[in-house]
Structures are given as structure tokens and as C-alpha cells.
Amino acid sequence: xxxxxxxxxxxxxxxxxxxxxxxxxxxxxxxxxxxxxxxxxxxxxxxxxxxxxxxxxxxxxxxxxxxxxxxxxxxxxxxxxxxxxxxxxxxxxxxxxxxxxxxxxxxxxxxxxxxxxxxxxxxxxxxxxxxxxxxxxxxxxxxxxxxxxxxxxxxxxxxxxxxxxxx
Amino acid sequence: xxxxxxxxxxxxxxxxxxxxxxxxxxxxxxxxxxxxxxxxxxxxxxxxxxxxxxxxxxxxxxxxxxxxxxxxxxxxxxxxxxxxxxxxxxxxxxxxxxxxxxxxxxxxxxxxxxxxxxxxxxxxxxxxxxxxxxxxxxxxxxxxxxxxxxxxxxxxxxxxxxxxxxxxxxxxxxxxxxxxxxxxxxxxxxxxxxxxxxxxxxxxxxxxxxxxxxxxxxxxxxxxxxxxxxxxxxxxxxxxxxxxxxxxxxxxxxxxxxxxxxxxxxxxxxxxxxxxxxxxxxxxxxxxxxxxxxxxxxxxxxxxxxxxxxxxxxxxxxxxxxxxxxxxxxxxxxxxxxxxxxxxxxxxxxxxxxxxxxxxxxxxxxxxxxxxxxxxxxxxxxxxxxxxxxxxxxxxxxxxxxxxxxxxxxxxxxxxxxxxxxxxxxxxxxxxxxxx
Numbered sequence: 295x296x297x298x299x300x301x302x303x304x305x306x307x308x309x310x311x312x313x314x315x316x317x318x319x320x321x322x323x324x325x326x327x328x329x330x331x332x333x334x335x336x337x338x339x340x341x342x343x344x345x346x347x348x349x350x351x352x353x354x355x356x357x358x359x360x361x362x363x364x365x366x367x368x369x370x371x372x373x374x375x376x377x378x379x380x381x382x383x384x385x386x387x388x389x390x391x392x393x394x395x396x397x398x399x400x401x402x403x404x405x406x407x408x409x410x411x412x413x414x415x416x417x418x419x420x421x422x423x424x425x426x427x428x429x430x431x432x433x434x435x436x437x438x439x440x441x442x443x444x445x446x447x448x449x450x451x452x453x454x455x456x457x458x459x460x461x
Numbered sequence: 462x463x464x465x466x467x468x469x470x471x472x473x474x475x476x477x478x479x480x481x482x483x484x485x486x487x488x489x490x491x492x493x494x495x496x497x498x499x500x501x502x503x504x505x506x507x508x509x510x511x512x513x514x515x516x517x518x519x520x521x522x523x524x525x526x527x528x529x530x531x532x533x534x535x536x537x538x539x540x541x542x543x544x545x546x547x548x549x550x551x552x553x554x555x556x557x558x559x560x561x562x563x564x565x566x567x568x569x570x571x572x573x574x575x576x577x578x579x580x581x582x583x584x585x586x587x588x589x590x591x592x593x594x595x596x597x598x599x600x601x602x603x604x605x606x607x608x609x610x611x612x613x614x615x616x617x618x619x620x621x622x623x624x625x626x627x628x629x630x631x632x633x634x635x636x637x638x639x640x641x642x643x644x645x646x647x648x649x650x651x652x653x654x655x656x657x658x659x660x661x662x663x664x665x666x667x668x669x670x671x672x673x674x675x676x677x678x679x680x681x682x683x684x685x686x687x688x689x690x691x692x693x694x695x696x697x698x699x700x701x702x703x704x705x706x707x708x709x710x711x712x713x714x715x716x717x718x719x720x721x722x723x724x725x726x727x728x729x730x731x732x733x734x735x736x737x738x739x740x741x742x743x744x745x746x747x748x749x750x751x752x753x754x755x756x757x758x759x760x761x762x763x764x765x766x767x768x769x770x771x772x773x774x775x776x777x778x779x780x781x782x783x784x785x786x787x788x789x790x791x792x793x794x795x796x797x798x799x800x801x802x803x804x805x806x807x808x809x810x811x812x813x814x815x816x817x818x819x820x821x822x823x824x825x826x827x828x829x830x831x832x833x834x835x836x837x838x839x840x841x842x843x844x845x846x847x848x849x850x851x852x853x854x855x856x857x858x859x860x861x862x863x864x865x866x867x868x869x870x871x872x873x874x875x876x877x878x879x880x881x882x883x884x885x886x887x888x889x890x891x892x893x894x895x896x897x
Binding site for chain 2: 312314317334336337339397416417
């Protein structure tokens, strides 16, 4: 029961942060909820091992991001991806926040990995090395994904021109 | 990047199910079961694949590869594959074939033991006679001259119409097979003892069939009601034949004839009913003598006890005259047929060591003193066995007893074993898909 309690404590402490990251990754509240749930179920299934290693955050983050990429791959088989998503879905929810709409639309035009890199670097404030560890790729891949993501953001949302490649 | 943070602030904490922890535990259990199944699968493949590879290699082993006849064989598994049955493969050239009812068919079945130790079944229809192995052990010659290639599993009809009759003996060079062709056309004639006999009005023919071409050559037309035993002389020039003659098969005839023309060299028309030509290898290796099996005891209308009580012996008669020329060799058990010779002196014969157990047939070498050396032992229930002539001539006996591989099974057996695992996997997958 100690393991279950510590898991519940951890979830209570980190739920807000995880939910926000999931929202940025998916761009949808319901999908973000599903993503957090699935990731936490995965984490619960291995909690003893994860918690024994000290800080569970790196592992939990890795599960969340990999789950997101793997979701996207699996859904791609049944739901064809949209290069240009309908704007109506977001327009009525944040009509008064032009920048946020722009960011959301711009994010949706990124690949899952590009979006993950962006969220890890600029929302979670991880370094390139930490980002590479979470995504299980090389630092070079992180760099190129970041560069491509920022380039695409700038082209689709010039308002974000103040973004910098390197931190 | 403040825009990202502001966007993220829109998100309220995700609602979580009450049993999040329980869902994680269930996932852990499913994962463990999956690992266990994967481990079993890997184990099965690890054991099976080398076996398959060995069988594939055996399929291309040349027929003249030297081998040894195993000293003992075992009853095959109930799920043992037939010759050529996928995925086990054919099994390769035979070191012997034995016939038993102890298989899944619950009827007489041929069991081929390959020179590589493989076990494969040959299905026999109800009442079907036992076939013979070609001298090189590569083919099984079934009824009607159907040739089963033991190295590929292919079965084909030797060219022309099927020949229905008794396969008797191969020529010394292994090219021709002597067959007593049944000419009775299904007519049953009853003798004085109400036992169905051959119709003397329709005597059988002796035919030599070339197994390479399917060409048939009549060696003797008529002459006997049927041909029960034939033996080719070692030099291939003469054939000794024995069979019943006269109404109700009352008489027996032993004849030695020219192998090419069929011209009789000598004939004994009143061959005693308590004697018979010893078998397909009745000629001694030097071609000078013929082996004849004789007995003392009940001759006519004998019950099983009377037959079991017979005292058997092996006589050697002059191949030129038919006169007994050597001391008889006493035989303790029940002799079957002389199929070869060891060291030019000891007759090699199929043999039932215990008179009361007719379904225990072995292969033994009979010394002139009457002692027997068991060359091949078999499990109970084996009523006949065959060893290829080439191995008999080379005297390659005493091979390591092979054990039938449980993996040499037909695809349905694998499916049967795998079905519970597949069902569990399917259920897991379906549940997972539903959840997603």
C-alpha cells in the first residue's frame, strides 16, 4: 500500500504540470486528459521500479512524450492527419486571445516530434541534452527538430519572431 | 516563451479515474503474461528451428550416403508427421520401415526411420498390404506400384496401369522388382476346408518391373496359383519361386528358373507343406545353396496353439538339385523371412523371439549353431519390418537407437497446441483495441 500511496502523492503534486504539457502536445483538452491517464497508468504499472530510482519526473516525462508520439502513429492509421485543421474548433473558444490562437494553430502544423521538442525546450525549460534523453534521440536531432519547428512557426506565425533557437 | 505558458494555462488538471492505480496493476499483469507467452514462443522456435533445418538437410542427403541400421526403434508419437507432411518435411532415406497398429490411425501403419534418425508415418488403407523399400532406402513401393520418395515426400504411380499383386524381391542390382500379379479377378474359389483359395483356372503371373522406366517383363506366365515367395540369385541369372498349385492350393511347387527367359531349370512339384522357401534372400551369398524353412508339428487345420508349438529349423538345399546338403539350424522362436546374410554365413531374418507374442517382430542373425544375435529390436505391436538391401549387404548394424522427435509433427498439431495461447493473445488484443 505504501507504493500506492506514494503514487497518489506524486500524481497529486504533478498533475497540473503534466496536464498542461499534454495539452500543448495534443492541442485538445480531451486528448490531453486521455494522454495523461494513459501515461499515468503506464507509470503505475512500473511504479515500484520508477520510484526506487529517486526522481520519477524524467521517466514520467519520457512516458508522456513517447505515448504521445505512439498515439499519433497509431491514430494516423485510422484518422488521416489534416495538414490544415479547421480553424472553427479553436476560434470560438479563444476569440479574444489572438496570439494564443496563432500559437495553437501554429503548433498544430508541427509534427509530433517537433511539437514535443518545442514543449520540452520552451515550456518545460529543459536543455537540449535533457530533451534528447526524454525523446530517446541524439542532441543533433533535437537541434534540427528545434530549428525546423521554429522555422515553421515563424512562417505560419510571424508574431512569434522573438523566438530564439538556442537558449 | 510566454505564449506557450499562457496557452498551457488554459488547461485545467486532467480528470483521472478512481482506479488509476488498479488499471496500472492490471496492465502490469497483462504485460507479464505477454512476456511469458513470448518466452514460450521463443523457446519453441529455438528448439524447433534446428530440427526443421536438420530435416531440410536430410531431404537432400544423397541416397548412397553410408548409414547404419539402428539397434532399436520406438513407437512413434501419436502426432508424428507423415512422410513429406508440412512443416516436418520428408525425413530422408530410410534405414528401416516397420509396421505397427500403435499409431493415431489405430490400424496398420508404416513407420519410416530415416538414416538421420527421423520418424515419419506412411498411412495404409484398411487391409492394404505392406510395401517394400528400394535397395537404396530412398523409395517406399506401395500397393499398385505407387512409389513414395522418402527424400521429398512426392508420391507417384509408376508409369502404366497399377499392378495389383504381391511385391516379392528386388533384383541384385536394385533395378527390377518381382511381382506376383493377381489374375483371379476377384473370383473366390473355396477348397475342401472352406478357406478361400486361388482359382487354379486363373494362375498368376510373375512380372519383373523396371523401377526406372516402369517397363514390365513377364518372367513366368501361369504355372502357379499364386507366387508366395521369390528370391533372385546373387548373380541375377536365376530366380527361385514357390507357390501353391492344384485345386484348393493342395500342392506346393518350388521352381528355379532362368531370370531372363523364365525357362525352368528344375522344379519340385510336391514340395512338402511343412517347408517353404526362406524368403527374398533365400540364396546364400555364393549362389550355391537355397535356404528353406521347415518345421515339425501341426501341418493342417492348426489352431494358434498348434502353430505356436511348431519347432522350426533352417535347411540349406543344393540350388542345382533341391537336395538338403547341410545340418539343419534349429530356430527357437518363430521365423519370418530371410532377408539377407551376415558375413556370408549367418542368415538375417525377421523373427518373433517369444512364440506367444506374435506382435513383436525383430531382425536377427541366425548362427549355424542356432544362436541368434538381435540386430534390430522393436517395441510391442510391431508385426513386420523392412531394411533396405544395401544396408543389409553392407552389414551396417548397431546404429544408435533414434528417438522419435515430438517436433516432427503436422501443422495441425502445432495449431492445436498453440490455439489456447493464440486465443489468450486475441482476447488481450481485442480488449486493448477496445480501450484505445
